[in-house]
Amino acid sequence: MIHIENLSKTFTDKKRGEVFAVKGVSLEAKPGEIFGVLGPNGAGKTTLLRMLATILTPTSGTASIGGYDIVRDPEKVRAQLGYLTGSAGLYERLTGREVLRYFGALYGMAPEKVEARIRELTRELDMSEFLDGRCDKLSTGQKQRVSIARSVLHDPPVVFFDEPTSGLDLMAARTVVRYIRRCKEQGKCVVFSTHIMSEVEALCDRIAIIYDGKVAAIGTLAELRERAGAEFFETVFLRLIGVEEN
Amino acid sequence: MAMWQVVFKKEFKEIFSDSRTRFNVIVSPLLITPLILALVGSMAQRQAKESGAETIKVGVVGMQRAPQLMEELKGANKIELEPVASVEAAEAKVRDRSHKAAILLPEDADERLGNGDSISIPVVQDAGNEASEQAAKRVKNLLTERGDLLAAKRLQDAGLSKQLIKPFLVGDKNLKGSGGSGMQLLATFLPYILALSAIMGGLMAATDSVAGEKERGTLETLLVAPLSRRDIALGKFCTVTATALVSSLLSVVGLFWPFYIKLPFFNWMTQDGLSLGPAAFAAILLVQLPLAVLGSGVLLAISTMARNQKEMQTMVGPIILVGSVGAMLSMLVRADAALYWSLVPITNSGLVLKQALQGMLNPTFVALACGTSVVYAGIAVAFAASLFKRENVLARF
Numbered sequence: 001m002i003h004i005e006n007l008s009k010t011f012t013d014k015k016r017g018e019v020f021a022v023k024g025v026s027l028e029a030k031p032g033e034i035f036g037v038l039g040p041n042g043a044g045k046t047t048l049l050r051m052l053a054t055i056l057t058p059t060s061g062t063a064s065i066g067g068y069d070i071v072r073d074p075e076k077v078r079a080q081l082g083y084l085t086g087s088a089g090l091y092e093r094l095t096g097r098e099v100l101r102y103f104g105a106l107y108g109m110a111p112e113k114v115e116a117r118i119r120e121l122t123r124e125l126d127m128s129e130f131l132d133g134r135c136d137k138l139s140t141g142q143k144q145r146v147s148i149a150r151s152v153l154h155d156p157p158v159v160f161f162d163e164p165t166s167g168l169d170l171m172a173a174r175t176v177v178r179y180i181r182r183c184k185e186q187g188k189c190v191v192f193s194t195h196i197m198s199e200v201e202a203l204c205d206r207i208a209i210i211y212d213g214k215v216a217a218i219g220t221l222a223e224l225r226e227r228a229g230a231e232f233f234e235t236v237f238l239r240l241i242g243v244e245e246n
Numbered sequence: 247m248a249m250w251q252v253v254f255k256k257e258f259k260e261i262f263s264d265s266r267t268r269f270n271v272i273v274s275p276l277l278i279t280p281l282i283l284a285l286v287g288s289m290a291q292r293q294a295k296e297s298g299a300e301t302i303k304v305g306v307v308g309m310q311r312a313p314q315l316m317e318e319l320k321g322a323n324k325i326e327l328e329p330v331a332s333v334e335a336a337e338a339k340v341r342d343r344s345h346k347a348a349i350l351l352p353e354d355a356d357e358r359l360g361n362g363d364s365i366s367i368p369v370v371q372d373a374g375n376e377a378s379e380q381a382a383k384r385v386k387n388l389l390t391e392r393g394d395l396l397a398a399k400r401l402q403d404a405g406l407s408k409q410l411i412k413p414f415l416v417g418d419k420n421l422k423g424s425g426g427s428g429m430q431l432l433a434t435f436l437p438y439i440l441a442l443s444a445i446m447g448g449l450m451a452a453t454d455s456v457a458g459e460k461e462r463g464t465l466e467t468l469l470v471a472p473l474s475r476r477d478i479a480l481g482k483f484c485t486v487t488a489t490a491l492v493s494s495l496l497s498v499v500g501l502f503w504p505f506y507i508k509l510p511f512f513n514w515m516t517q518d519g520l521s522l523g524p525a526a527f528a529a530i531l532l533v534q535l536p537l538a539v540l541g542s543g544v545l546l547a548i549s550t551m552a553r554n555q556k557e558m559q560t561m562v563g564p565i566i567l568v569g570s571v572g573a574m575l576s577m578l579v580r581a582d583a584a585l586y587w588s589l590v591p592i593t594n595s596g597l598v599l600k601q602a603l604q605g606m607l608n609p610t611f612v613a614l615a616c617g618t619s620v621v622y623a624g625i626a627v628a629f630a631a632s633l634f635k636r637e638n639v640l641a642r643f
Contacts, residue, residue, distance in 0.1 A: 011638075056641060075473070081470060087463035089462070089463040091260055091464055093260050093264060098256075102256045103471065105247070106249065106252060106473055
């Protein structure tokens, strides 16, 4: 589903010169799996996801999603992608329903299909009480539910969750986590980027540990524990990025 | 519906659901601008009336040198004359504003007047003080009036008719329907207001549309949707341009409705009526389009470069200044300006508006102004569109 080969991204900074944000990342993610991208802040997780979502162009390397190349067919790549970040990313002066209708039109969905999907997601995410309220009047949790609905409205086969629980309270974070599991049940390929170890342990089938723009390790939780020779996941992480000795 | 139309429809609806936009783009040009104009005009008229009725103190150097003249002038036209010892003292009193003006009488004034000669009477005034200038004008008018009476008396004493020295009796007669003071006011202010509202009318929409979206985190979600950057840029550009056009067209309506719906408050401005032909109306409407496109292109480019709305406001400051100067120039330059003015952005559109309002449209000037405005607008739009392709500018979340 997702195939990444030697993907790199450099930025030019006035003070620091050329800065490597992502260096030669290669990995694969399959349908029906939750693939975790774990790393500290500034490790390059968001840059990697933004390249895959075609917001940024890679400096070198290739990647494809559902067989479409991210550089050659960006619009086709985006058509099968759902993208959710920590910030709700909603238009505050529109109602939740208006936001969903707008994105439905942007994804080229027929109006009746959009309405049917909105009904389905309203039930699934329990949004009936607030969907017709202006987004600036919604609570953080309600916003996040509308935001989830927005990102999966077109029923994409691939969904990216980039630090989706950051800044959320426990209840709102639980809604997100539940929905990530639901996406897996539906056979979607989920890429879940975070720096929170407990979420990775609870959710991910396979994990790529990213540090300083590079992939430090890839594997299932059990494989990573075995490689690091530790059970406690924070120790696993620190050993695999080379900060703590065995 | 094309993707850019989807973006445009949503953005236009969203921008007008903001009460600040509704106030700035609809209420302000329709009501506030004409009310301010009417208020300023009424105040200026009242002030002129009051300053004409005010009693003023005027110093006289050598009051005793022309006692008969002084007697005649005493209390006339609410001018109080006070003796002053010397020219220096008279100047000092005008400078410290205890006298509004001063009259300097020559030493042999009485003798020369008696002999039927003329005398020179300098009136001291402070050129940096408007009140002093107006007072000096009143003194000069009074002296001219008295001089005319004296001349008439002299002619009568000599058995001659006073018409002998006044072969021409010159008066004013305004053309019917020429618009008079109201049109003059419109011709002065309308180009400035329209040029500025066409350029700046889209400011809020532009700020909201890219810098605002970056700040709120919505641009990232829009960039992940399967539409091209070109569609996003076009949809946003059309929103900003449409908002600017609504603003400038409502500014036209705002400045013209007092001429059709007669209200006493606007009487001084509208009493002489309005005379605008269809060609003038067409020129007024036509010139707004490239101006709005130019402004929208520039504003959208700045909004794309800015990281957030605050940065946008900082960056747009010099643009507002340049736009204001360009619009202001059209107030200062005459409507029949040389052709090279048609190449100056913003000013050229203001001058076309001025020509239209003064009924002196120059087709070559209009064609050149519209042509160059379209070229400038095209450059601005191309620049804004090119920024949407640059990820280091667009993706500065």
